[in-house]
Amino acid sequence: MIIKEKLLNKSATLGVIGLGYVGLPLAVEKAKAGFKTIGFDVQESKVKMVNSGINYIGDVINEDLEEIVNSGLLSATSDFEQVASADCVCICVPTPLDKHQQPDLSYVKESAESIVPYMHKNMLIVLESTTYPGTTEELLKPILEKSGLKCGEDFYLAFSPERVDPGNIIYKTKNTPKVVGGVTPKCTDVAAALYEAILEAPIHRVSSPAVAEMEKILENTYRNVNIGLVNELAILSNKMGINFWEVVDAAKSKPYGFHAFYPGPGLGGHCIPLDPYYLSWKAREYGFHTSMIESSMMINDRMPEYCAERSSKILNRIKKAMNGSRILVLGVAYKQDIEDYRESPAIKVIAELEKEGADVVFYDPFVSEYREQGVIKKGQSELTAKLIESADLVIVTTAHTNVDYGFVQKHAKAIFDTKNAMKHIELRENIELL
Structure with a gap:
């Protein structure tokens, strides 16, 4: 196989379609490994930034991008x-949900159709976008074979799920193990050779793209279900007057059989809140209902509304109505210490509060503004004593580590901490936990 030889001697030219949170770090690692790499994106702004050596993704090192571009x-x-x-x-490329909460594979389909006119023999195509089991063989393969080339003989096709955890200081694209499943054994072999040439991590081969696609869904559904469990128990514990955060800390003292998950205002990011919907949608084709998964999704989807309800009760106790109250939300990124706010539960909490007439402002050291349904909402530039004191209630929705929570506690009238970010604060008279 000529392509394997080109991968081994690094004479192959590598392409990446989609230069976002997954694509750009992958393109950078390919280039750093010594391969000539071309990034494709329909957004001219991203194309211009990359060609100027300007980084816009947190997990990419600015100097690395500048060096490989130059x-x-x-x-x-x-x-x-x-x-x-x-x-x-x-x-x-992105694989979002449409307005009916069904898979939208238009970006994948358009990418495949864009490739077809320029395909050639001995070419490898790998789908990394998270999707439902069957996408690679049922959607991608027929489109690509319109080129007149036969999969497994003239070109190679595989699925290798992206594993990106923004803000993770240990595991990045380069050192995270990779799962690869090809349409044929030859396809798997060639795809594995690609990743072996660019990554410093084990490559786990599976028997088909469908196995790799289901594996990715399992990763994120596992988290969704477990987070749904702790969110439900947190709601129950609150009714029982039990500190559920203390419960989890006690449970994780067991050295086996337990992995700690924590409650929060909901799920965020592109994968965990969306992927179970892909599986549930595909399962209906087989007359199967993913009852446990769907139950956890219902619990997690309701958490922003529940947090708004709890906020209203806290305000009532200090003789304030939600309507007209000024609320300061701390953090709109979907997880701590990153600038990504895709599917952020904090934004959904803000929407629920505003629906009830609250005057909501936010501060996030990583996100100065966000766009939601075409509207740009700007944050506060600085977390001052005056800002905190002006709020009837402060809600912590993202546990950024560079926020002085002692300072917040000192100046706040009331605090609703949905992330246990203030666990080390000793004076807790004005703090209520989720």
Whole structure:
């Protein structure tokens, strides 16, 4: 197989379609490994930034991007004709849900159709976008074979799920183990060779793309179900007057058989809140209802509303109505110490509060503004004593580590801490936990 030889001697040209949170770090690692790499994106703003060596993704090191762009190893374009010069192409485009909470694979489909006119023999195409089991073989393969080339003989096709955890200081693209499942054994072999050439992590081969697709869904559904469990128990514990955070800390003292998950205002990010919907949608094709998964989704989806209800009760106790109260929300990123606010539960909490007439402002050291349903909401530039004192209630929705929570406690009238970010604060008269 000529392509394996080109991967081994690093003469292959590699392509990445989609230069977002998954695609850009992958493109950078390919170029850092010594491969000429072309990034494709329909957004000209991203193309221009990459070609100027300007980074916009937190997990990419600015100096790395600048160096590989200046050396000519990485370039970006919106011209898909350049696919013709690539030996391997990875598709890393979004797979959102539509307004009916059903899978929207339009970006994957459009990417595949853009590749077809420029495909050539011995080409490898890998889908990394999270999707339902069957997508690679049922959707992607027929589109790509419109090129006249036969999968497994003339070109190679595989699924290898992205594993990106924004803000993780230990595991990045380069050192996270990779799962690979090809349409044929040859496809798996070639795809594994690609990742072996660029990553410093084990490559786990599986028997088919469907296994790899289901594996990715399992990863995120596992988290969704367990978070749903602790959210439900947190609600119950509150009714029983029990500190559930203390319960989890006690449970995790067991050295086996328990993995700690924590409650919160809901689920955020592109994967965990969305992926179970993909599986539930596909399961209906087989007349199967994923009852446990759907139950956890219902619990997690309701958490922003529950947090708004708890906030209203806290305000009532200090003789304030929600309508007209000023509320300061601390953190709109979906997890701590990152700037990503995709599917952030904090934004949903804000929407619930505003629906009840609250005057809501937010402060996030990583997010100065966010766009929701076409509207831009700007945050406060500084967390001052005056800002905190002006609020009837402060709600902690993201546990950023660079916020002085002692300072917040000192100046706040009342605090609703949904992330246990203030666990080390000793004076707790004005703090209520989720």
